[in-house]
Amino acid sequence: MKPPIVHSSSPVTLVGGGELAHDDLALALSHAATLVAADSGAQAALAAGHVPHAVIGDFDSLSADARAQIPQARLHEISEQDSTDFDKVLRHVAAPLCLGVGFLGARLDHQLAVMNTLVRRAERPCVLIGAHEVVFHAPPEIALDLGPEDVVSLFPLARVTGRSEGLEWPIEGLVMEPHGRIGTSNRARGPLRLEVDAPGLLVMVPRRALASVTRAFLVPGHARWPARAG
Structure with a gap:
């Protein structure tokens, strides 16, 4: 297995290109300070005044203007089309927990694909923050x-x-x-x-239970599912 693109001993915030309320990113970053963007999520990060630690995706929706604002070494293009950008970013980030914003709301097919990835990547704990x-x-x-x-x-x-x-x-x-x-x-x-x-x-x-959920996943020795075979 290839080494992760991002390896962190503390929680990581993932930002996608979907619906994002004005305080979603700030809420996630208050619990997980390292920011990683999935493709066009980088544009949302930049608009909020943050340059992502890494941008991962196929870059089919990342604007040239956004790319120009991010150091080349932080851009990690994965061109295959057999997985979503959320899957690409989650499987390439190794952290005790990820908090995801910008992945819920908007298109239902995108949300269903995200739920599918949460289960398929069970060894990568991730909490998605929605409107409610x-x-x-x-x-x-x-x-x-x-x-x-x-x-x-x-x-x-x-x-x-x-x-x-x-x-x-x-x-x-x-x-x-x-x-x-x-x-x-x-x-x-x-x-x-x-x-x-x-x-x-x-x-x-x-x-409002986000803080409790985050703490629960970070308890030392917290039980996890193993990576699936294949």
Whole structure:
């Protein structure tokens, strides 16, 4: 396997070229100071006054003006068209956690492709920041400091089972799968603990829980999924 383009011992912010609220990038950078752009996400970074540490993508949507403002050594073009720019950037950044902005909203097909990548790159933990919630692929276990009545949605992209503490409707004994039972619009009763038996479950919690989610992924010895074969 090729070495990562970006290797960081602390969290990294990823910025894409999708919808970006005015405070999304600042929020992510307050938790993850190193900034990496996926293709045209570099334009959003520059517009906010930041020169990315690296820009990764096929550069089919990166303007010539933006390229001229970024040192050549920070531009990493990957020309293959078999993956999205989000996939390209996530698989080439090695960090304990990535926070992604500019990847949700806008086109639904792009969002679905991003969700697919979250699961396929399970060994690269990433939390996506949306307008109202944050989304991540559930690790083998995670504990979150949530408030009573916080909405917790669980959406399977594969057949999964697990256990929960602190949910209004526990998931133990349930089999969730994309064409069967799902777990949207559940509610926390307070602090939440989830255990999942296999990769494939997306978790959505309120945006205000970002700090708790970030802390949970950075706990020393935090359990992770191994890289998939192939």
